[in-house]
Amino acid sequence: MDTRALVFDVFGTVVDWRSGVAHDIRRLVPDVDAEAFADAWRSQYLPSMDRVRRGELPWMNLDELHRASLDVLLAEYGVPDAPESVRAELVLAWHRLDPWPDSVAGLEQLKERFVIASLSNGHVALLVNMAKHGGLAWDTVLSAELFGHYKGDPEVYLGAARLLGLPPEQVMMVAAHVDDLAAARACGLRTAYIHRPQEYGSKAAPPPVSDPEADLSVHSLTELADHLNT
Structure with a gap:
């Protein structure tokens, strides 16, 4: 070669990715199962990109895709009132x-x-x-x-x-x-x-x-x- x-x-x-994201979920949203939440968040990765591929969404970077799926998951996991500061910090978990x-x-x-x-x-x-x-x-x-x-x-x-x-x-x-x-x-x-x-x-x-x-x-x-x- x-x-x-x-x-x-x-x-x-x-x-x-899983340990790092779960760590920040545990720190910022302590009332949810951090590992299950991390897995659910990651499971939205391919479907959200496919929506962009199909033209249902404009081009979006990964922070934007992660934020859109995060907002849905927080509601599903019983924390719909999580403050904006927590949501922004959770998206940044994927940066570190x-x-x-x-x-x-x-x-x-x-x-x-x-x-x-x-x-x-x-x-x-x-x-x-x-x-x-x-x-x-x-x-x-x-x-x-x-x-x-x-x-x-x-x-x-x-x-x-x-x-x-x-x-x-x-x-x-x-x-x-x-x-x-x-x-x-x-x-x-x-x-x-x-x-x-x-x-x-x-x-x-x-x-x-x-x-x-x-x-x-x-x-x-x-x-x-x-x-x-x-």
């Missing part, structure tokens, strides 16, 4: 998620040889804040926002390769989600699957251990670095 750059899904692949234990070291090892960049549905401001919070050493921050499309759409993967000045086959998409990788492969990118068994908590159905269609399947970013840096 003549790989020159790696682009990374972020939520669930590089950072632990902690990396998985292997992420910072893995990214730093990979950066020694490759260009590394985010490629997330999160918008640029969110990704920059998250990188500062977690010490994520991106060479550049790439976001669906730059292309006016969410991941799954080819414009995101091909746009990332174009902005990096590389043909798609020299870019590797790294993700913990097989659908993301399948969409990237359809655009000619290389792919690496990261097994993140705790992304949805210990009670959820476990994700697949590997992606047989991916070029590599590993259990951490440090393991990915060991494979690619040899």
